[in-house]
Amino acid sequence: MRKVIIIRFRGGLGNQIFQYALYKQLSCSGKEVKADLTFYVNNVDMNRCFQLPNMGLKVKTANIKEIEKFYGAESGYMNIILRKIGLKRHYLREKPYKIVRDIFKYDNIYLDGYWQSEYYFQNIKKKLFEEINWNIxxxxxxxxxxxxxxxxxxxxxxxxxxxxxxxxxxxxxxxxxxxxxxxxxxxxxxxxxxxxxxxxxxxxxxxxxxxxxxxxxxxxxxxxxxxxxxxxxxxxxxxxxxxxxxxxxxxxxxxxxxxxxxxxxxxxxxxxxxxxxxxxxxxx
The missing domain is CATH 3.40.50.11350 (Rossmann fold)
Structure with missing residues (x-):
């Protein structure tokens, strides 16, 4: 099974940039990373829209089938079943304002959080700055x-x-x-x-x-x-x-x-x- 990391994007622009920064860090490490943008597609919060393209920041979007593969992985019981049939998948929901220090060890996981720390992208700060192209x-x-x-x-x-x-x-x-x-x-x-x-x-x-x-x-x-x-x-x-x-x-x-x-x-x-x-x- 092809391994992929899916990052859930949600919230306003500041949160989107934090999520993108982790996306970029993982991508630069050679892993396949995609974005779950269903928060915006489904209008979960009518006051929020996906604004990263206005900064020149692009992501590969995960399709519904790719996202659905991680359904149930958040449940410990379901994870046991998936592992027994050879479908080992992970779902990581961030604890608020706590750094997940082993986050970079995964290559087949769904990441749900805000990731509000320079820890998650400190190695690609220069690349991040160079990528930004304001559409003003x-x-x-x-x-x-x-x-x-x-x-x-x-x-x-x-x-x-x-x-x-x-x-x-x-x-x-x-x-x-x-x-x-x-x-x-x-x-x-x-x-x-x-x-x-x-x-x-x-x-x-x-x-x-x-x-x-x-x-x-x-x-x-x-x-x-x-x-x-x-x-x-x-x-x-x-x-x-x-x-x-x-x-x-x-x-x-x-x-x-x-x-x-x-x-x-x-x-x-x-x-x-x-x-x-x-x-x-x-x-x-």
């Missing part, structure tokens, strides 16, 4: 590109929306977190302009006042890759507890960049491998 055509974006490139720029990502009523994310990226991060940046960098990205721009306009703030408007779920691109162009980054702004900071190629992140990501303990070593972590 919008006049809106080019207007902001010009502003960012002609200023000392700091991106601020503020995620509200679905985070407001979810206790796992509450009281982490508070107003105090952002104000402390802003004050930190002002102390170490002079003459900066803050570019605010948010799913609730009207709220941010009421909360952050001053000529040093520029509010990025006109984005939605279908063109969020444009905001990721703009954030990555900023010289410095203040991120939310979001994989979206995680990648904006990570893709920032400024060698002198400063990245400020919340010291908590979610309201659970023992998170492994999520923050980069040189990022500054502040309390909310």
């Amino acid at each position: 055509k919008s006049r809106r974006v080019m207007y902001y590109v010009n502003l960012i490139k002609n200023s000392i720029s700091v991106s601020i990502h503020i995620r509200r929306g679905d985070y407001l009523n979810n206790s796992i994310y509450n009281n982490i990226c508070t107003v105090d977190y952002y104000k402390n991060a802003i004050q930190y940046m002002k102390k170490v960098v002079e003459g900066i302009t803050f570019y605010i990205f948010s799913d609730d721009i009207e709220w941010t306009k009421k909360t952050f006042c001053g000529i040093e703030y520029v509010f990025i408007e006109g984005s939605d779920n279908n063109n969020c890759f444009e905001d990721l691109y703009l954030m990555s162009l900023c010289q410095y980054n203040i991120i939310a507890n979001s994989s979206f702004s995680w990648w904006a900071a990570y893709l920032n190629i400024n060698i002198n960049k400063i990245v400020i992140a919340p010291d908590k990501w979610v309201n659970i303990r023992n998170i492994e491998g999520l923050w980069c070593e040189d990022w500054i972590r502040l309390k909310g």
Whole structure:
């Protein structure tokens, strides 16, 4: 039986890039890897669409028959039966925020997770950066590109929306977190302009006042890759507890960049491998 690794893609753009990074790492090791995109085909979450092609990132898509071969493999009982008839298959569901350190030993497995750590792609970081080719055509974006490139720029990502009523994310990226991060940046960098990205721009306009703030408007779920691109162009980054702004900071190629992140990501303990070593972590 032909061996193949299938990675389930799900979630928003930030999660998709993490999943792609693992996909790329496994592919570069000589294994056959395919993507399960049924999350988007079946419209599991109407607010999410598959956006990697807008970054020039391509995957081989698994067909239904290939995916169905792993049905039942998640069950320990079914796995015993499959092994007895010579059909050894694995199904690995990631435990939240725990690194799976033996993930690279498999060559016939279905991988279901977010894989939010540089651990999963640290060996192909350069290749990943080289592959990205932004499909940017919008006049809106080019207007902001010009502003960012002609200023000392700091991106601020503020995620509200679905985070407001979810206790796992509450009281982490508070107003105090952002104000402390802003004050930190002002102390170490002079003459900066803050570019605010948010799913609730009207709220941010009421909360952050001053000529040093520029509010990025006109984005939605279908063109969020444009905001990721703009954030990555900023010289410095203040991120939310979001994989979206995680990648904006990570893709920032400024060698002198400063990245400020919340010291908590979610309201659970023992998170492994999520923050980069040189990022500054502040309390909310």
